Amino acid sequence: xxxxxxxxxxxxxxxxxxxxxxxxxxxxxxxxxxxxxxxxxxxxxxxxxxxxxxxxxxxxxxxxxxxxxxxxxxxxxxxxxxxxxxxxxxxxxxxxxxxxxxxxxxxxxxxxxxxxxxxxxxxxxxxxxxxxxxxxxxxxxxxxxxxxxxxxxxxxxxxxxx
Numbered sequence: 001x002x003x004x005x006x007x008x009x010x011x012x013x014x015x016x017x018x019x020x021x022x023x024x025x026x027x028x029x030x031x032x033x034x035x036x037x038x039x040x041x042x043x044x045x046x047x048x049x050x051x052x053x054x055x056x057x058x059x060x061x062x063x064x065x066x067x068x069x070x071x072x073x074x075x076x077x078x079x080x081x082x083x084x085x086x087x088x089x090x091x092x093x094x095x096x097x098x099x100x101x102x103x104x105x106x107x108x109x110x111x112x113x114x115x116x117x118x119x120x121x122x123x124x125x126x127x128x129x130x131x132x133x134x135x136x137x138x139x140x141x142x143x144x145x146x147x148x149x150x151x152x153x154x155x156x157x158x159x160x161x162x
Contacts, residue, residue: 024100029062063109111152
């Protein structure tokens with residue numbers, strides 16, 4: 001595979017893996033994804049547990065919320081895997097541990113979580129940054145998250161710095 005990690009547009013084994021990385025998005029848990037889930041998203045009161053801030057929610061693979069809860073940079077895939085295992089032991093569907101897109105569930109969810117983060121970051125940058133395409137901080141963060149997504153997806157990395 002070392003020869004396959006060169007130029008991102010060079011044909012190779014990774015070209016056959018790319019379309020497959022989206023496979024498995026429908027495997028449970030599937031439903032409402034909070035998309036920014038953390039301890040600050042929870043409210044525990046007299047009537048029980050409530051989830052706050054559904055403004056960025058979407059329907060999709062619930063594993064993305066588990067990754068968001070464990071979010072670190074770089075992502076600790078082992079910690080995400082432990083969280084998924086704990087989720088299953090607490091009553092979540094056993095299919096949560098199933099491979100998706102030909103890679104382990106934790107890596108798959110981590111890669112897609114990074115892609116979602118970049119989407120959100122670029123959406124905000126278009127509003128709050130004067131010139132996002134030339135902002136060095138923006139470029140660095142986008143490249144870091146996309147590079148991490150490619151690593152988690154076991155695909156060739158980004159070409160060198162712009």
